[in-house]
Amino acid sequence: MKPTKIKTILIGLGRIASKLEKDPYRKKPCTHMGVLMSDWGKSQFDFLFGFDTSPEVCLEFQNQWKTQSETVFPGPYVKNNSSTIDLAIIATPSHTHEFYAKKCLQLGIKNLLIEKPVAMSKRGAKSIAKLAKAKKARVWINHERRYHPSYVFVRDELKKGNFGILKSIRASVFTSAKNPGIAFSKFGGGPLLHDGTHAMDLIHWLVGKPKLIFAKMERPKKGMVETRAFACFESKPNVEIVLDVSGGRDYFQFEIDIHTSSHRIICSNDGFQFFESAPSKLYKGFQSLKLYQPKQFPKPESSNAFLGIYKEIQSVIHGKSDHMEGTLSENIQILESIESIYRH
Structure with missing residues (x-):
């Protein structure tokens, strides 16, 4: 039925x-x-x-x-x-x-x-x-x-260990103060609450609730909502996290930059990039990061x-x-x- x-x-x-x-x-x-x-x-x-x-x-x-x-x-x-x-x-x-x-x-x-x-x-x-x-x-x-197939793929591969051991995450959400909308309105809450919540959600989704180590807020005037929130966290086991949520840009950019023991993964509104450790072509005896595309990465038409x-x-x-x-x-x-x- x-x-x-x-x-x-x-x-x-x-x-x-x-x-x-x-x-x-x-x-x-x-x-x-x-x-x-x-x-x-x-x-x-x-x-x-x-x-x-x-x-x-x-x-x-x-x-x-x-x-x-x-x-x-x-x-x-x-x-x-x-x-x-x-x-x-x-x-x-x-x-x-x-x-x-x-x-x-x-x-x-x-x-x-x-x-x-x-x-x-x-x-x-x-x-x-x-x-x-x-x-x-x-x-x-x-x-x-959390429901985007590309982000789900990255999280699943990290959990399986296919990207190596997670070491650090840098999350950035950059917006324009020229057209801030509700984030700078009289109802309260700046870009950290209204836009940065997406980045904070992904951090929680990837590593659980982290511990705050350092934070810095920038406000144009006392009592106004922030134009920038910068914070450093750490989570178990030994993952260092940086969050930067800022206005005053001439562009919008959302990005999660993940570094592991062997890979780098950039997840952003502009697309996803994957890098893996490979023998360096610049320095003899060193390893560098080489751009590549995982075979199982979701096709664009399936990503919604x-x-x-x-x-x-x-x-x-x-x-x-x-x-x-x-x-x-x-x-x-x-x-x-x-x-x-x-x-x-």
């Missing part, structure tokens, strides 16, 4: 929810609606309604997807049908995540997918977790790189992170699996690491 489609609502209809699907350069689907309206998404999910506080955004959403939306949550539809909703996706601005998550849990919705960061603080995330436990609900956080998290959600809701990647407990630890940098 074919499983029943997962009845889904979307809260917040902006960039990551819908608008970025119009970006001609991004691999599709690249938004929540892009997945839900894809051929696979339509076969697994029954999209019911969208919500956004902006009438203009709602109208644009309706014209783009030929579906309904409301400007007030929970609205009459959800009030009357909350018991039949299987999944709520929260893609609103970060400072509202906690509010909408609690509203959905109080309505009895048993599965939530929340955009990162889950809340503006560890305290807020714990509050969501407490209510979710009481309501026996499941909560995913969309750190989508958004499909990955939705396939996991579909599998868990239908009882085919109980494995969840972006859990609340992990994200509470990520916020603990971020807050330790702010406090240092």
Whole structure:
């Protein structure tokens, strides 16, 4: 018997929810609606309604997807049908995540997918977790790189020891202060919280929760959010980690640079590069790093992170699996690491 489609609502209809699907350069689907309206998404999910506080955004959403939306949550539809909703996706601005998550849990919705960061603080995330436990609900956080086949390949090969012994990680997230968006807004949280959370998530995913050794914050004026956060961590066994999250660039760059005893792997928005130890052509008797391509590295056409998290959600809701990647407990630890940098 074919499983029943997962009845889904979307809260917040902006960039990551819908608008970025119009970006001609991004691999599709690249938004929540892009997945839900894809051929696979339509076969697994029954999209019911969208919500956004902006009438203009709602109208644009309706014209783009030929579906309904409301400007007030929970609205009459959800009030009357909350018991039949299987999944709520929260893609609103970060400072509202906690509010909408609690509203959905109080309505009895048993599965939530929340955009990162889950809340503006560890305290807020714990509050969501407490209510979710009481309501026996499941909560995913969309750190989508965990589901990207290329990142999964690197993590699996590291775990198997095929890239040698992990020695160090340098994670960098560089953004432009000319167009900072929500990260520099009045609602709080600078680039470390809003953008650096992706890098911190991957660090936790690769080595577990690290110990902070040193941190430095740069702020243009007292009381303002940071323009740069620089931190050094260490994790067992003896992995040194550097995190640099900075604004003021004329470009956007996300990169994880991994060094092992025999390899170097660069994972970035510009692609992945692999280097292995080989006899040097520059220095006799020395080893150098040689660029190469692993045979099992995923092909570009198979690399889509958004499909990955939705396939996991579909599998868990239908009882085919109980494995969840972006859990609340992990994200509470990520916020603990971020807050330790702010406090240092």
